[in-house]
Amino acid sequence: MHEHRTQIFEVSTLYGAATLAAALDAGQFGPRAGARRILLVANNAAVPETATQLPEMHGWSPVAARFDEVLDYNHEFRPHHPAAWHPRGPDVPLLQRLLRGAWDLGDGPLDLVVESVTAPPAKALVAIFADADVHVYADGLMSYGPTRERLPQHVACRVQRLLHLDLVPGLTPLLLTEYGVPAEVVPNEAFRAVLDEVSAAAPGLPAEAADGEREGQRAHDGDGAPTAVLLGQYLAALNILTQAEEEALHERMLRGAAAAGHTSVLFKPHPTAPARYSTVLQKAAADAGVALTVQEEPMLAEALYGTLRPRLVVGCFSTAMLTAATCYGIPVARVGTETLLERLTPYQNSNRIPVTIVDSIVPELGGTPAASSPARDTAQLAGLLTAVGYCMQADNHARLRAPAQEWLAVHLDAGTRRYFKRKRLTALGLPGGNLGRVPNARRALGKVRRALTK
Secondary structure, three states: OOOOEEEEEEEOOHHHHHHHHHHHHOOOOOOHHHEEEEEEEOOOOOOHHHOOOHHHOOOHHHHHOOOOEEEEHHHHHOOOOOOOOOOOHHHHHHHHHHHHHHOOOOOOOEEEEEOOOOOOOHHHHHHHOOOOEEEEEOOOHHHHOOOOOOOOHHHHOOEEEEEEEOOOOOOOOOOOHHHOOOEEEEOHHHHHHHHHHHHHOOOOOOOOOOOOOOOOOOOOOOOOOOOEEEEOOOHHHHOOOOHHHHHHHHHHHHHHHHHOOOOEEEEEOOOOOOOHHHHHHHHHHHHHOOEEEEOOOOOOHHHHHHHHOOOEEEEOOOHHHHHHHHHHOOOEEEOOHHHHHHHOOOOOOOOHHHHHHHHHHOOEOOOOOOOOOOOOOHHHHHHHHHHHHHHHOOOOOHHHHHHHHHHHHHHOOOOOHHHOOHHHHHHOOOOOOOHHHOOOHHHHHHHHHHHHHO
16 A cells, blocks of 8 residues: 555444454555545434444444544435435536545545445445545455446446455355456454454343343343344345234244254344334243343344354344354354245345355254354355356346356256246246247257256
8 A cells, every 4th residue: 555545444334344444454454554544434224313323333442443533424415315325427526625625635545445336325435536446345245246237437447356254265256256356355363353352342241130121121041141142134124024024033033943942042133123023022932931132232243142152143144144153153044035035026136145145055943953164065156146146137247147057057956946036037048947938048058058068
């Protein structure tokens, strides 16, 4: 990095900020003395004013300490919502001049480190600072999927690299590969060290329950701390499940944990989930004879792993499941992924890749005993994600067509059919579609099969 360079790190989650902190600790942005580091916080909640702010989360302070300054994106651009606003072309030069003055950036070179270049607020920042080098970091499992939309060439040529956690060891992200952007792993040991700091700053678990304890939370009983953690995601807010279906999903998690021998469990609800979720689960716990703790403090699920050291983590497709397995060696189990694979619309929904990964490598709760390292054939998983990724974004990833055809011709069967839609395969003229509706489809499939036998 050049001396006196300013680096702006845009974040919207504590998990993402912790990822960047680990990258800084690993030296992936050069020595601290060589640049001014600004942490730019954006709150993308539907109603940011009523949502938990990142600085209010337990574990924020040790993460923020890696940066020289913390700025509030929402404050700078209000009343515009961070996830919706994008500057008009004629306003860009003026906005850059205003922000350089307001943030005391001077006229020196800039690095923009953003979560995504295809959606605001990152997209807006990349447009405003049109001469900045761009570094993208992956906040979760979506980096293993395709780029959602085509990037303008003047943006694509500025992207230097994709930083990502090695949540599925050996698997290379698909994101931004069509532009030749190299992927760079943020070391898991550096990330775990940051998470340990976050855990140390988190509050202890509730003490023994007392009369009059608030509704929706019950502390663990005399058997000790919870040994299983259940992860809520609030899928009803994404219109994937109804609230009743999501409540039933949580009950399945609890009953499955109880059947696996866990008598004390902790439920980590999504921060925006309604309070009734905890109440319904409390009744199910009482019926199952399980002691239930509802973790209502604003904190990362990963902070619980360091303090509780649970023997099982159960979820649907949360990134926190893979963090538990990869960074902590905790057994994990999934619930409800088959339903989500069916419900996700449109097919190119970005959640499809995380759901596919979890469904394919994490054991189902109540099935084969969970392992601390989910079973996987990396080559098989990479082929599956290539095929799914091509089906999601065929226009933007034409180079993936041949490997997708080859994988489908060999591996599409009853066990993998749930990852694809027949209509989608038909429309793209791929193996598994209705060949009678696609001109020359049988001839194309025959060529693929003959090539595979050579």
